[in-house]
Amino acid sequence: MAKITLKDLSHSYLEKQNSNADWALREVNIDWKDGGAYALLGPSGCGKTTLLNIVSGLLKPTKGSVLFDNKDITSLSPVERDIAQIFQFPVIYDTMTVYDNLAFPLKNRGLSETDIASKVKEIAEMLELTSTLNNRASGLTADGKQKISLGRGLVRSDVNVIMFDEPLTVIDPHLKWVLRSKLKELHQKINRTMIYVTHDQTEALTFADQVVVMHEGQIVQTGTPVDLFEKPKHTFVGHFIGSPGMNILPCEIKDGEINFSGQKIQSHKNIKESNFKKTQLGIRPEFINFSNNGIPVKIKRVSNTGRHKIIDTESSGGNIKILSNSSTEIPSGSAHITFNQKYTYVYGDNWIIE
């Protein structure tokens, strides 16, 4: 059990780095509290697996350090760090039984047979593997195998952190939900730090207390699922989280006012001027209403998802998506919309202006 700190972490797979694009990770700083449930969220190639492998010790960072309980462990091996990691594909030892698979990490650490037996029994029960303990592991289904991988991580009581690298990728959709609830339940039961890497926002938001959103090797925002939804700090977060994502619209800040397509807009904060190259307005589809006056738009398409209606509209400043209750009457042809001021943000060069 440990608090995990990442300090000024940068990593590159290249020998020489010329531009920002040559870095897989750039200037990452994170504090993870002991016993928390965290998610690393981002699209493929954003550096989340790199970050995870640096924490587990499978990879040495080019720059910066990793601290467990304020102790620098950057140069220690995975075994010395006492961590557990579960991979995208279930990793099992084919020739061993389920029991031997679960006992393997303990045997390697020289525990006595009786200690191993009681530990394995406990974990098998938790993961509902007791009835298959004497079967060969290679005969199990994909989710059964992934449970074994999970079990090998959980069986050691001394681990500092358990890390999951997109562990549900190969699992059937209906079992994904079951395993995810199981993970959440396990976290509450054993109360160990868990880090969960995924590109699936639902997985991240349901599993974690704190979500770290990554984009092009950088951390763009860390926060609770509610923070990420209500107040994205970066246009990428607004765009990536939510379905459909945030509307990002070009705007101008002139004469102490925010201008969007010829209209004066009120944002959550009074912004008088900006020195940014590019300023944008961000508003989630959930926080846009139809009204009698406001921004004129043309209704292009209405899709009914059952619970919501997603309305595609076109304004002179760009396309705007609107989300409303399925019971709401949608005007046809042209309409006027207003933005909820509290949830309207201005972004300067993609970062929120506060």
Added chain:
Amino acid sequence: MNKTINQKAWFFVIPVFVLVAFNAAIPLMTVVNYSFQETFGNNVFAWEGTRWFKQILLSERFHAALGRQIAFTFIILLIQIPLGIGIALTMPKKGWGVPVCLILMSMPLLIPWNVVGAMWNIFALPDIGFLGHSLNGLGFDYNFTQQPGDAWFTTILMDVWHWTSLVVLLSYAGLNSIQPAYYQAAEIDGASRWATFRYIELPKMKKVLTLAILLRFMDSFMIYTEPFVLTGGGPGNTTAFLSIDLVKMALGQFDLGPAAAMSLIYFFIVLLVCWVFYNLMMKNEAQS
């Protein structure tokens, strides 16, 4: 759902049928024909029943050749399989070393078999060959043309040189197909190098190794050209393996009937061993 029945589809099988008939069944049938009859040339045949089979199965000469053959195959498998795995494990996984190693490894496989025999014959000659001369220079009494032990040693060394590469290449392919996550998991589980090999690499290589053992068994059990060129089966009959003995019987003595019977017995031994071995290896696969 109703299945359409159309027996005309069998016509599509005809090309394969003809092909197999010409390259396997018909030549084999002539051998079967010889094995039950006595021939005096001029296409005159006399029925002999199972006489040749009984004669071969009871002949001491056949027992001796079979014994030598089994010993040879067993020894080269025992050397080549572990050695091949060992070399594959030490080969680089990336960088410029990969093509260099792969090409070096493929070289022996590309040399015609009789050239291999001739090469080793000259290489091992006790008076002028590099190997033979050096061994004698070092004080060993080495002469593969005179001493049975030296003949065996040279034949085995030649086969190891010629064929270990095949095991290496197959093992290397098997090793490369293992996902990095397995090694990472083993590292995190605190597995030793030996445990990683025993529980990850070896099980993952099972299929390619089965193939390697089968290929090496078949090829070595039917070996002819290289020992024929190297030792000619000698000194005496000490390196006359089954194929060499068979050719002696068929073409040297012109005993076509017994030679045909021996061919069939030989063929069934190879078939049986392959079948038993393959089924044993794949038994666990089917269970899981």
